[in-house]
Amino acid sequence: MRRWFWVVGALAAIGIGAAVYLLRPVTGPVRDLTLVGDVTRGNYLIRLGGCVACHTNNQAGTGFLAGGMGLQTQFGTFVPPNITSDPNAGIGGWTLTQFSDAMSNGMGPQGNLYPVFPYENYTLMSDQDIVDLYTALMATAPVSTPAAESQIPFPFNIRLAMAGWKNLFFKPARFVPDADQSDIYNRGKYLAYGPAHCVACHSPRNALGALDWGQALSGSPGGTGGKAPSLTPAALLEAGYDVDSLAQTLEDGFTPGFDVLGAAMGEVIGDGTSQWTLEDRQAIATYLLAD
Known part of the structure; x- marks a missing residue:
C-alpha cells in the first residue's frame, strides 16, 4: 500500500506540474502603446494584413469587415468575426491594450484565441503598426450584425485548451531585421x-x-x-x-x-x-x- 501511495502521489505531482506549465499565460515583449496612431497607415495595414479577404464575406454582402466565410479545418469550421467599430457585434468596445494582446499574445477579451487567427505572425508586427491598425479599425463604419457562430466540436471547443497549445507551440516575439541583408x-x-x-x-x-x-x-x-x-x-x-x-x-x-x-x-x-x-x-x- 505504501508503494502505491507514493506512485499515486508522484503521478498527481506530475499532473499538477504539467497543468501549471500548460495553463500559464503566454506573453511576449511589452509594447509601447503610447504611440500616436495614423488612420491612413492603418487602412493600408488592413490590406497588408489580409484583414479584408478573411473578415469580409463578399458573397453574403454582409458588409466590409463584418465577418468572413467559414474556414473549414479538421478541428471544425471557424468563422472570422466582425471586426468593425461596432461596440457589440464588432470590436469597437476593445481597448488598444486588448487589441494588442489579441494580436501579440493570442489572448482576446473572451479568452485564448484559436491559432486559425494568425497571431503567430501578427506578434512579429512593430508597435507602430499595431497602433495604426487599431486606429484604422476603430474608424471603420460599424456593422451591428454579428458574424455567424463558428462550428467547433468537442473537445476543440474548450477554449482553455488553447493555453496548453500556446505553451507548446507559440513563442511571441518581435521581428528582428537581419543586419547582413538589405x-x-x-x-x-x-x-x-x-x-x-x-x-x-x-x-x-x-x-x-x-x-x-x-x-x-x-x-x-x-x-x-x-x-x-x-x-x-x-x-x-x-x-x-x-x-x-x-x-x-x-x-x-x-x-x-x-x-x-x-x-x-x-x-x-x-x-x-x-x-x-x-x-x-x-x-x-x-x-x-x-x-
Missing part, C-alpha cells in the same frame, strides 16, 4: 512572416495545427492551413518567376505560365496584394526569391 530583403521577410502571414498558408502544420517553422514556405499539403504551393526560391524559379514578374502577379494575378490565380489566392490578390505599394510587392518578391 532593407528591401528585411522588409520582404517582415511582410512574409509578419502582417502578410504568407507562412501561415504556405507551410505545413503538425497534427495539432502548429506551423512547422523548419519547413516554412515549403508549401502546405492541406489540413488546417489549406492546400498551398511552395514559395521557396527553387519552386518560384521553376514556375518562371523573377522579382518583377512575381511582383506583377501579386498585382494582377497573372502567372508567367499565362494562368490566372483564383480561389483563396485570388481573394488575397483582389482584396490585398493588388492594393499594396509596388515597393512592398517587390520587397516580398525579393525575399521569397533570395537564395
Whole structure:
C-alpha cells in the first residue's frame, strides 16, 4: 500500500506540474502603446494584413469587415468575426491594450484565441503598426450584425485548451531585421512572416495545427492551413518567376505560365496584394526569391 501511495502521489505531482506549465499565460515583449496612431497607415495595414479577404464575406454582402466565410479545418469550421467599430457585434468596445494582446499574445477579451487567427505572425508586427491598425479599425463604419457562430466540436471547443497549445507551440516575439541583408530583403521577410502571414498558408502544420517553422514556405499539403504551393526560391524559379514578374502577379494575378490565380489566392490578390505599394510587392518578391 505504501508503494502505491507514493506512485499515486508522484503521478498527481506530475499532473499538477504539467497543468501549471500548460495553463500559464503566454506573453511576449511589452509594447509601447503610447504611440500616436495614423488612420491612413492603418487602412493600408488592413490590406497588408489580409484583414479584408478573411473578415469580409463578399458573397453574403454582409458588409466590409463584418465577418468572413467559414474556414473549414479538421478541428471544425471557424468563422472570422466582425471586426468593425461596432461596440457589440464588432470590436469597437476593445481597448488598444486588448487589441494588442489579441494580436501579440493570442489572448482576446473572451479568452485564448484559436491559432486559425494568425497571431503567430501578427506578434512579429512593430508597435507602430499595431497602433495604426487599431486606429484604422476603430474608424471603420460599424456593422451591428454579428458574424455567424463558428462550428467547433468537442473537445476543440474548450477554449482553455488553447493555453496548453500556446505553451507548446507559440513563442511571441518581435521581428528582428537581419543586419547582413538589405532593407528591401528585411522588409520582404517582415511582410512574409509578419502582417502578410504568407507562412501561415504556405507551410505545413503538425497534427495539432502548429506551423512547422523548419519547413516554412515549403508549401502546405492541406489540413488546417489549406492546400498551398511552395514559395521557396527553387519552386518560384521553376514556375518562371523573377522579382518583377512575381511582383506583377501579386498585382494582377497573372502567372508567367499565362494562368490566372483564383480561389483563396485570388481573394488575397483582389482584396490585398493588388492594393499594396509596388515597393512592398517587390520587397516580398525579393525575399521569397533570395537564395
